[in-house]
Every structure is written in C-alpha cells, then in structure tokens.
Amino acid sequence: MASSVPRTVYLGTFISAPHAGPEAGLEIRDGAVLVSAGGVIEKCDWSVRSAEEARAVFGVGEEVGVRTLGEGEGNGFWFPGFVDTHIHAPQYPNTGIFGQSTLLDWLETYTFPLESSLGNPNSPLYTSHPTHNAPTDPLTRAKQIYRRVISRTLASGTTTAAYYATIHVEATNALADLALELGQRALIGRVCMDEARTCPEYYRDESTEVSMANSRACVEHCRTLDPSGERIKPILTPRFAPSCQLSTLTALARLAKQEHLMVQTHISETTSEIEMVRRMFPDSDSYAAVYDDAGLLGEKTILAHAVHLSKEERALVRERKAKVAHCPASNSALGSGYCPVRTLLEEGIDVGLGTDVSGGFSLSVLEAVRQAYLVSRTVAYHAGGNTKYNIGLAEGLHLATVGGAKVVGMEGRMGAFREGMLWDVQEVGLGRVDGNGKGESSAVDLFGWEFWEEKVAKWVWNGDDRNVKRVWIGGRLVHGQD
Amino acid sequence: MASSVPRTVYLGTFISAPHAGPEAGLEIRDGAVLVSAGGVIEKCDWSVRSAEEARAVFGVGEEVGVRTLGEGEGNGFWFPGFVDTHIHAPQYPNTGIFGQSTLLDWLETYTFPLESSLGNPNSPLYTSHPTHNAPTDPLTRAKQIYRRVISRTLASGTTTAAYYATIHVEATNALADLALELGQRALIGRVCMDEARTCPEYYRDESTEVSMANSRACVEHCRTLDPSGERIKPILTPRFAPSCQLSTLTALARLAKQEHLMVQTHISETTSEIEMVRRMFPDSDSYAAVYDDAGLLGEKTILAHAVHLSKEERALVRERKAKVAHCPASNSALGSGYCPVRTLLEEGIDVGLGTDVSGGFSLSVLEAVRQAYLVSRTVAYHAGGNTKYNIGLAEGLHLATVGGAKVVGMEGRMGAFREGMLWDVQEVGLGRVDGNGKGESSAVDLFGWEFWEEKVAKWVWNGDDRNVKRVWIGGRLVHGQD
Incomplete structure (x- = not known):
C-alpha cells in the first residue's frame, strides 16, 4: 500500500468541476500532468499536445512513462475521483x-x-x-x-x-x-x-x-x-x-x-x-x-x-x-x-x-x-x-x-488538477456511435458533434460504471486494466 | 418480418406487474408458457418444473424447443416488454x-x-x-x-x-x-x-x-x-x-x-x-x-x-x-x-x-x-x-x-402472461455475488438471500440494459444472443 508507484505523465483532456466556487463553469483543458512516485501532482502544463512535448516541458526522460486516454481523443477524459x-x-x-x-x-x-x-x-x-x-x-x-x-x-x-x-x-x-x-x-x-x-x-x-x-x-x-x-x-x-x-x-x-x-x-x-x-x-x-x-x-x-x-x-x-x-x-x-x-x-x-x-x-x-x-x-x-x-x-x-x-477534511488535496494535489483520478470513456448508428453498448452515446460541456452533461445524466475505465488513488491503479 | 418463428416452450420464473389493478402485488410464478409459431401465447402452466413435464402438459414433442433462463434459477426471470x-x-x-x-x-x-x-x-x-x-x-x-x-x-x-x-x-x-x-x-x-x-x-x-x-x-x-x-x-x-x-x-x-x-x-x-x-x-x-x-x-x-x-x-x-x-x-x-x-x-x-x-x-x-x-x-x-x-x-x-x-391501443394483447397475449417479453438476468464478494460487473448484485419481491426491487432501482439479456417481440428474438 505505501509502496511507491512509477512517476508518470498523464496526457489528454482534463476536466474538473469549478474549483473556485460552484457557480463557475467546468474546467476543461488539454495538456499533461506529471505525477510523482508518491502519487502527488508535481506539475501541470496546458500547452503540450504530445508525449514528446510533455517530456520536454517537464524535463523527464524515457524512464517516465506517458499514459494517454484509452478511448482516444474526444471520447475520454481525466476527471477527479x-x-x-x-x-x-x-x-x-x-x-x-x-x-x-x-x-x-x-x-x-x-x-x-x-x-x-x-x-x-x-x-x-x-x-x-x-x-x-x-x-x-x-x-x-x-x-x-x-x-x-x-x-x-x-x-x-x-x-x-x-x-x-x-x-x-x-x-x-x-x-x-x-x-x-x-x-x-x-x-x-x-x-x-x-x-x-x-x-x-x-x-x-x-x-x-x-x-x-x-x-x-x-x-x-x-x-x-x-x-x-x-x-x-x-x-x-x-x-x-x-x-x-x-x-x-x-x-x-x-x-x-x-x-x-x-x-x-x-x-x-x-x-x-x-x-x-x-x-x-x-x-x-x-x-x-x-x-x-x-x-x-x-x-x-x-x-x-x-x-x-x-x-x-x-x-x-x-x-x-x-x-x-x-x-x-x-x-x-x-x-x-x-x-x-x-x-x-x-x-x-x-x-x-x-x-x-x-x-x-x-x-x-x-x-x-x-x-x-x-x-x-x-x-x-x-x-x-x-x-x-x-x-x-x-x-x-x-x-x-x-x-x-x-x-472529509481533505480540502485542497483532491478535486482538481493542481500542483500538490493527490492523483485520485478516474479515467472516463464515453461510447461512440458510428455513421451507421452502431456502436458498443454504453449508456452514453456520442454522435460526434457534441461540445465538451455537452459530453459531460451526457455523462452525468446517463453514465455508469461502464464509463469508468480506470481509477487511480494516490497514483496507484486500483480499478481497471493497466 | 412476417416470417413465422418456431413454436417454443419458455420455462422458469415468470414475473409480471399486477394485471387486475395497479394496487395488487407482483405476479410471480414458476412454470412454462407455450408460444405459437405466430408469436402468441397458446398455453400457460404454473405447475410444471422441467422441460419434460412441460412437453407432457402441453402435448408437444421434441420438435418444439424449450428455452430456459440463461442466468439460471433464482437469478433471472421472464418479464413483459x-x-x-x-x-x-x-x-x-x-x-x-x-x-x-x-x-x-x-x-x-x-x-x-x-x-x-x-x-x-x-x-x-x-x-x-x-x-x-x-x-x-x-x-x-x-x-x-x-x-x-x-x-x-x-x-x-x-x-x-x-x-x-x-x-x-x-x-x-x-x-x-x-x-x-x-x-x-x-x-x-x-x-x-x-x-x-x-x-x-x-x-x-x-x-x-x-x-x-x-x-x-x-x-x-x-x-x-x-x-x-x-x-x-x-x-x-x-x-x-x-x-x-x-x-x-x-x-x-x-x-x-x-x-x-x-x-x-x-x-x-x-x-x-x-x-x-x-x-x-x-x-x-x-x-x-x-x-x-x-x-x-x-x-x-x-x-x-x-x-x-x-x-x-x-x-x-x-x-x-x-x-x-x-x-x-x-x-x-x-x-x-x-x-x-x-x-x-x-x-x-x-x-x-x-x-x-x-x-x-x-x-x-x-x-x-x-x-x-x-x-x-x-x-x-x-x-x-x-x-x-x-x-x-x-x-x-x-x-x-x-x-x-x-x-397504445393494445389492451389485453400484452403486459402479462396470459393465453392469447403476444410474446413481447424480456429475459432479465441479475448479478450474483459469490461468498468472497466477487461477481460479474452488474449494477444489480444479489447476495443469495433475497426474496423475489426484493430481487425485483433491486432490479427496478439499479437495473440497466446489462440486465436485459434477450428480448422477443411477437415471438421473434430481436435483441441478445440466441
């Protein structure tokens, strides 16, 4: 349990609830997050778009793995646990x-x-x-x-x-x-x-x-x-x-x-x-x-x-x-x-x-x-x-x-993608409908023209555990396939 | 579409909503239902417990197939569409x-x-x-x-x-x-x-x-x-x-x-x-x-x-x-x-x-x-x-x-298991948790001690399309694996 996890870069679309106050809008950003071996966010960067850029910006080498969203661009996102x-x-x-x-x-x-x-x-x-x-x-x-x-x-x-x-x-x-x-x-x-x-x-x-x-x-x-x-x-x-x-x-x-x-x-x-x-x-x-x-x-x-x-x-x-x-x-x-x-x-x-x-x-x-x-x-x-x-x-x-x-007494430790916060995160994947109206079984169907705010709304109203692809707590993968 | 379907016996637990009036309880019965090639219920029998008994009671031979619940006894049931x-x-x-x-x-x-x-x-x-x-x-x-x-x-x-x-x-x-x-x-x-x-x-x-x-x-x-x-x-x-x-x-x-x-x-x-x-x-x-x-x-x-x-x-x-x-x-x-x-x-x-x-x-x-x-x-x-x-x-x-x-103008044609009604039916299967707390991914977890009314309640509150194993309309299988 206290065992360390590999230092890792997470790449893709990061979405979180408004952090300042509940009345603001969702925070939706593309970029990368570097997570320490202790499971804490070291750095965030909202300009990089690739593993190479992320390694360069964070100053880390090949020994640090890069994890991308399993569902691919536009269909998945990182969200706080x-x-x-x-x-x-x-x-x-x-x-x-x-x-x-x-x-x-x-x-x-x-x-x-x-x-x-x-x-x-x-x-x-x-x-x-x-x-x-x-x-x-x-x-x-x-x-x-x-x-x-x-x-x-x-x-x-x-x-x-x-x-x-x-x-x-x-x-x-x-x-x-x-x-x-x-x-x-x-x-x-x-x-x-x-x-x-x-x-x-x-x-x-x-x-x-x-x-x-x-x-x-x-x-x-x-x-x-x-x-x-x-x-x-x-x-x-x-x-x-x-x-x-x-x-x-x-x-x-x-x-x-x-x-x-x-x-x-x-x-x-x-x-x-x-x-x-x-x-x-x-x-x-x-x-x-x-x-x-x-x-x-x-x-x-x-x-x-x-x-x-x-x-x-x-x-x-x-x-x-x-x-x-x-x-x-x-x-x-x-x-x-x-x-x-x-x-x-x-x-x-x-x-x-x-x-x-x-x-x-x-x-x-x-x-x-x-x-x-x-x-x-x-x-x-x-x-x-x-x-x-x-x-x-x-x-x-x-x-x-x-x-x-x-x-629960963890204010400032979780709930957003910020330096110093814990990597307590779920990887969300939504279902894609193809041009013929076919697609995998999922309660959330994306048709391809939705904005991110709309994708999130569809997830909230119809999402279930099938959309939770993986879960990390303190940087450790605790649910889903590695 | 208008093609006929094989005459079939369905065997197992049949559950339907109260038919007489909404205030009554669920109808929960074990038995068998004979469905015609036209997709209409010919006969129901709430005493038989096996394929052999069903064939004998309905007077049909081996040419009529018997379908049982895929999820097995106590974990699945037939329910009107x-x-x-x-x-x-x-x-x-x-x-x-x-x-x-x-x-x-x-x-x-x-x-x-x-x-x-x-x-x-x-x-x-x-x-x-x-x-x-x-x-x-x-x-x-x-x-x-x-x-x-x-x-x-x-x-x-x-x-x-x-x-x-x-x-x-x-x-x-x-x-x-x-x-x-x-x-x-x-x-x-x-x-x-x-x-x-x-x-x-x-x-x-x-x-x-x-x-x-x-x-x-x-x-x-x-x-x-x-x-x-x-x-x-x-x-x-x-x-x-x-x-x-x-x-x-x-x-x-x-x-x-x-x-x-x-x-x-x-x-x-x-x-x-x-x-x-x-x-x-x-x-x-x-x-x-x-x-x-x-x-x-x-x-x-x-x-x-x-x-x-x-x-x-x-x-x-x-x-x-x-x-x-x-x-x-x-x-x-x-x-x-x-x-x-x-x-x-x-x-x-x-x-x-x-x-x-x-x-x-x-x-x-x-x-x-x-x-x-x-x-x-x-x-x-x-x-x-x-x-x-x-x-x-x-x-x-x-x-x-x-x-x-x-x-929809179909009173008396669907909604219950009665002679003359259409075989518009879903086969429901619920998830079983084993003694170690493990089981397949399902939003409905049965622990093994629930009564049927409780199983149905768990299905209603947490069931989703994963629990709909197969669907027939007019006797024709329209969803799920044969």
Whole structure:
C-alpha cells in the first residue's frame, strides 16, 4: 500500500468541476500532468499536445512513462475521483429495498436486521431470510459485503468514502483492512448506538462504557493500519441523537477532542425524527443544539442530510464549521424531504454529496449528482419556480469532488488538477456511435458533434460504471486494466 | 418480418406487474408458457418444473424447443416488454443536454435545431455544431440516429414505442422502415407544426395543406409496410396546440376520424405553456378543451404529460377516454411540475409511462418507473406527507406494461402472461455475488438471500440494459444472443 508507484505523465483532456466556487463553469483543458512516485501532482502544463512535448516541458526522460486516454481523443477524459461523504457499507445488499417505508420504520424493518447480521449470529435476518447461497458466519458475511461495496464503489469512481460500518468491532476492522487492501481512501466509523428506547435488543451497545471501549478499539486498529491517516482514517460515529444515550454523546465528544478525531452522524432527515429528538432531549433548543450541547459540533464533524434545519440551526452549524453530507437520492426515495442546498451554500456551509446506501438506492456518486440536480429543481419549483435554487451539473460535480474533499477534511488535496494535489483520478470513456448508428453498448452515446460541456452533461445524466475505465488513488491503479 | 418463428416452450420464473389493478402485488410464478409459431401465447402452466413435464402438459414433442433462463434459477426471470408511450426519436442525441432551461426555451435552444437537422441541410445545428465525424446529409443522419434509438430502446427492454419523429416525410418513413427491420412494435408520428408565431422558419410545415399532405404520406407509408397495423402503426402527431394552426388541428381530427387513426400530442406540461395556450386559443375554456373543440380528444388519443390538468379537464379527458403518457423524468429534469398520477388513476384515466427523450434524460422505461416512484413521493410530501399518493414499484411496473398497452391501443394483447397475449417479453438476468464478494460487473448484485419481491426491487432501482439479456417481440428474438 505505501509502496511507491512509477512517476508518470498523464496526457489528454482534463476536466474538473469549478474549483473556485460552484457557480463557475467546468474546467476543461488539454495538456499533461506529471505525477510523482508518491502519487502527488508535481506539475501541470496546458500547452503540450504530445508525449514528446510533455517530456520536454517537464524535463523527464524515457524512464517516465506517458499514459494517454484509452478511448482516444474526444471520447475520454481525466476527471477527479468522487468523494462519497455518507455511505453505510453494511446496508449495500439492501439497495433498492425499502418498500413504501419512511426513515424510522425502514430502520426497524430493513436496516437493523441486516446490520446486526454482520456480527450477531442470532440476527433476525438469518431467520427471516434463510439461504443456502450466502455465508452464514457473520464475519465471513461482513467481509463478503464489504469487499463488494469497496469494489463496486471504486468501479463507479469513488476514490474516498466516509463509511458507517456496524456496531461490531471485528467487522468494522475488516472494513478498514479491505479498504487498505483494495486501495480506497476511507473514513471508517464503528456505529455507536446504545439507547434502549430506540435500538433493538439484538443490535445495540450494552452501555456507554462498552460503546467507548469498542470505539477506541476501532480507532486504534485504523491508526495501526495507517498512522498517517491519509488512507484509512477512523471517525467516531454516533448513529444519530435518538439512538445514543446522552452520556455516550458527551463521552464521544471528549474522545474526539483528546484524539483529534473526526465525527459523523445524522441530523434532521425527517420531521418525525425531529419530533422524536425534541421529546428525547427536552433540554436542548434544537436538533443541532443537542449535538452542540454534547460538544460534538465542530469543523471535523460531518452531518448527514440536514434537510429540515431551521435558520438558527444553520447559523450554528456554520459557526461551528461543521460540514453537511447532502444525500438527495435517499431523501427523495424515502420521502424525507428536499434539502435546500443552495441556501446552505449561500450561508457559507460546506456541502458534499453522499449516496447514503441503502436509504439511497445507488452507490454511484454520479447518481447523487443527478439526484442533487433533481432535488434542487423540486426546491425551486415549490418556491414558485425560483430558479436561483437550481443546482446545475457543474455545481453538482463540484459538490461531488471539491465539496466532498472539504467535508472529509481533505480540502485542497483532491478535486482538481493542481500542483500538490493527490492523483485520485478516474479515467472516463464515453461510447461512440458510428455513421451507421452502431456502436458498443454504453449508456452514453456520442454522435460526434457534441461540445465538451455537452459530453459531460451526457455523462452525468446517463453514465455508469461502464464509463469508468480506470481509477487511480494516490497514483496507484486500483480499478481497471493497466 | 412476417416470417413465422418456431413454436417454443419458455420455462422458469415468470414475473409480471399486477394485471387486475395497479394496487395488487407482483405476479410471480414458476412454470412454462407455450408460444405459437405466430408469436402468441397458446398455453400457460404454473405447475410444471422441467422441460419434460412441460412437453407432457402441453402435448408437444421434441420438435418444439424449450428455452430456459440463461442466468439460471433464482437469478433471472421472464418479464413483459416495456411500452414507451412517449419518446421523441430524433432527440436522442440530446439526452442529458438541457442546461438550466425549461420547456419553451429548451425547444428553441436544443430541440428545434436538432430535429430540423434530420431533413433540412440548412439546419442551424450544422453551423453551431460542425463535425467531421458524423453524417452531414440529413437523411443519412436520420437513419444513423433512428437505428441507434431503436437498438438502444430494444436493448433496454422496450418492445413497443410511440414515436414522435420530425416534420420530414422521408426521415419519418425511414423510422418506420427501421422499426420494421429491427422488429420493434412502433407507432410512427410525423410531427405537425405550422404556426408561425411559435415555430421557427427553418422548421415548420408551410401550411395546413402541406401539413395534411405530408401526414397522409406517412400514414400511407406505414400502412404499406404493415397493413395489419400490429407492428407499425401510423399516428397523427400535432406537436402541441401552440405549434399548430387551428385549421390544422381540425383537419387532423377529421382525418383521424375518417381513417380510424391514433393521435398523440402534448398537454399541460408547464404553467407558462398553459398561459400561452390561453392567449392563443381564447375561444376554448381550457387546454384540454382546445383539443376537444378541434375534435382531437378521443379514446385513440395519447396526451403526454398532463401535469397541471384542472379537475374539469381531467373529467373531460376521462369522458373522452383519452390516455395519458406520464413522463416523470422529463418533468422533474425540466422543472415542469409533478403529475398527480394517483389522482388520474383514481378518477379512471388510463396512464402509461413515457421516457420523453430528450426532455427525459434516459431512454430506459425502467428509469421512468424509478422517476414515477420519486415524483409520486414528491406529490405525497407536498400534500403533507399523505402516502396515498405514493406509486409503488409494482404500480410503476404496471404503468410500464399493462398501462402502456392500454395507452397504445393494445389492451389485453400484452403486459402479462396470459393465453392469447403476444410474446413481447424480456429475459432479465441479475448479478450474483459469490461468498468472497466477487461477481460479474452488474449494477444489480444479489447476495443469495433475497426474496423475489426484493430481487425485483433491486432490479427496478439499479437495473440497466446489462440486465436485459434477450428480448422477443411477437415471438421473434430481436435483441441478445440466441
């Protein structure tokens, strides 16, 4: 993993989301990028057009390889890897399964049985869903699911993911091991949930003490795997306020401060959840205040959803510099609500995108970009057709890369083609239709007359993992053929 | 085309949407279906489990082949082909390209230039989007695009499509030729638009007389290709009220009555369009009344969108037995509004799904099912969380098959596995994850413990053309390897 990769020149069309601010246009440039043996961008040049020119401009010889786009000119491009700021790895087998449920009954019916099956051999899932085709040992099952999640998210261009695991130490550590093995940058969160009023007996921590001891064990495991925290980073993960005892929330906050740890949790996903928080935490002024009163709201905190925050809560979130993981697919599919992302951005809150598997039905961040666009149109429509609420494609891609980097504490390290940034990149290839209307099977068909902005739009709306030809993380090829 | 196909037994798991009404559950049955040489279901049996049993029950010998599911037991199923009740074939190259536009500026900016390029060598598209890679002869370009659209929709499981073409006779006839060649059931509509106030000079019929003569020419061509109208059926296609002179609308209505023709048009897609109709047709009481006053509203009429119909308009539509093509992806992406499908259904209006390429961003009817679900959740959310507005997956699949059949005038002929119905069927195969978390590249991963309802849910939410292994229409294999 820490092994170095060959110093390499990448040549072709480089496209990235607007870096300065989400309102600008796409950055589309031809040229070359020199990547160090450590996987960091050394130099960029937007004038060269050939391997020879690139070697001359960068002052490197034949020992440095030059990689061109496999799909050829006009049909492929380099794009920064996606950051998924909110994904529940153990829930992946349930993607698309939610019936007509909404958040709270969805948790009871679909989610807790599946999550518990990764550590508890008596999980109700083993009774309700018997099988002869899948592992029935919890840890084996966890490894099966986690390997698949990481492989499939990598194949969809996700280079960094902020994972929720389960409450189980062994399975959570296995997720960290697999992310390291497969080369994905990952935030690994053991889920804390110990409130008997909301967590089923078969799936909860027994006490604040157990919750803290198990959380520490997972933090230590991650730090042993990767002391730098650049690849594998532990993140404290109280599921959400109603699932944690107040003593646990405050103990987690203390640990976060002592150990400089990141924190992730959910906030204001649905109105009935907010009502529950109000009943359970009568001493706090708001949902956001519950976290703030416990000491959990800081610049290293990722808040998922934030659909229904009040103006006062948004001001508090911004004041504390906490980040938001916007999860549009999940919110729309579960009928949770429509997050006013434009408002959050304008008020100065950092926002990234989350797939929220499996409240979200897809592990593709590109699908999250689409859904963010659609959610913003819903917000605009119900604000009397006020188009200022629209989130366009360039903005969506900004949230998926630059925005996501801010949310996971990697601001300035990824999301663009700039000196000093990591080579966390996907090579995108689109499908070409020939003059007779034939072409390979691809959900994105180029007819030959599209401008780059149009090609990117076609990719965003119809692209899938078939268009992700190769993925590098820190300069290492982690998906696709060399 | 009219050639017969071998009499065949299909064996395995047969799944279809609820046939009686959309509220019922999926029909999931193991068994066998005998399909005649004419491509019609002769018999169904839900007790047999093997080729031998099937031959015995159906009383057929070795001369009748037995086809099993290629993906094997538990991982694949037979499902009725999809009906796309609204798709603009010439707009396919623009899928995903709409920027921040809404309907009326989208037509001007993106749609008319592209459509006109299929017949007019002076189309502005040839100037704005020059290319060395695509045909520049309009008819050659039309054939390129149409072959691709038909191939890709077939590959996505669409067995019947109600197409809008362009105003051009030659290109429209080429669409009919290609549908016949490739084996897709198609309604072929030459677009009528001759109102100078709304149609650009470079793309409109010159007069009512030209509009009618050209429409007749396309009707005749379709009837020459397929006198039965079972495969290729002409459909009169006034684009929408604002694009047609009143004299043209009434002349089309007369022709439809004389020749027993179907009619398709748009209605109430956006509020600004409704406002325009009000200004342009001051003598009619409503948008629906414009069509009714012209004589165009009947049981053979397909109305696309119907997002903003008033209660009175819905009553009129139902009274006339006109059908609705619900186009959720398009409506959401263009910010047009959220069609209250549940209300339409409860009031007794027949509804099918349309992809509305390229207002809709995807040619997949499965995507339309997903978007119908999401739109219904938006309607429910903004009705105070009233879940009665939700359209579930079984209902969405009902609209995509049984509902669509009603809309295109094929009620009772397709959409289920019943004696006398056509063998218009897709073979669906899902991806299997092995115990180590590995498996083929598929957007749908089965882990081995899912029930059939859950497998179908996973397919609907994440399935794509990779899961459509083979497609038959009228018993003829039209997509996939034999």
